[in-house]
Amino acid sequence: MMTFGSIFRISASATMLVLAGCMSVADMAGYDSGTMNEQAAKNYSQLVQQARSRQVLDTTSATSARVHRVFERLVPVADRVNRTGTPFRWQMSVIRSNELNAWAMPGGKMAVYTGMVERLNLTDDEIAAIVGHEMSHALLEHSRRALGGQVLAGIGGALLAEQTGLDSNLIGLGTDLAANKPFSRHQENEADALGVRLMARAGYNPQAAINVWNKLNAAGSTNGITILSTHPANESRIRAIRAMLSELMQVYRQNRR
Incomplete structure (x- = not known):
């Protein structure tokens, strides 16, 4: 979700051409x-x-209830902007972990870690910023684009290792790829823009997205945390x-509940 040292310095127009090529390579490799x-x-x-067998799947806490409530309010908005040609079967899991983390797999399979909400003391609007951002990665098919880039460049996937002990290979297909992958800056900017639009249309204050990144910056200044x-x-x-x-505040006011 944030700054990356540029691996390939290419023009914006060339970037778009390569992104399109990556999608085609992914298709040819059987990853439609x-x-x-x-x-x-x-x-x-x-x-x-x-997660269930390790007793870290949180289905009963107040944090879990809040995350699911925000998620369910965002899903209809996300469905309306889905341009992938494939309907998503959205799912959310809340993982009991002190880690500051959240992710989305292709097709809308998502997770938020309780540490993200509880350590940062997130409001519902701020939870919506996190969930909306990760939803946007799935809607924009960034994993598929990145996979195409990996095929072209011969790059193996660098996958997340979770404090919970969950199998990182299972998570790796759809989570945000590591920061040193090509096009990550472009993808994150896209997810930022779409994510704040999703939350505004769902009636969540888009200003909360700024609060979240400021909180993450503050946490990252004293702790090494996964999401940063x-x-x-x-x-x-x-x-x-x-x-x-x-622009977004007008949309928010029209949809505020």
């Missing part, structure tokens, strides 16, 4: 949207089972969200 979503669903099911090691926050992204606020 339907296939990736199906594989992600299988991996997600195994991961949820692992893969997506280090920066002021340019906060400025980009601020530049959208005039």
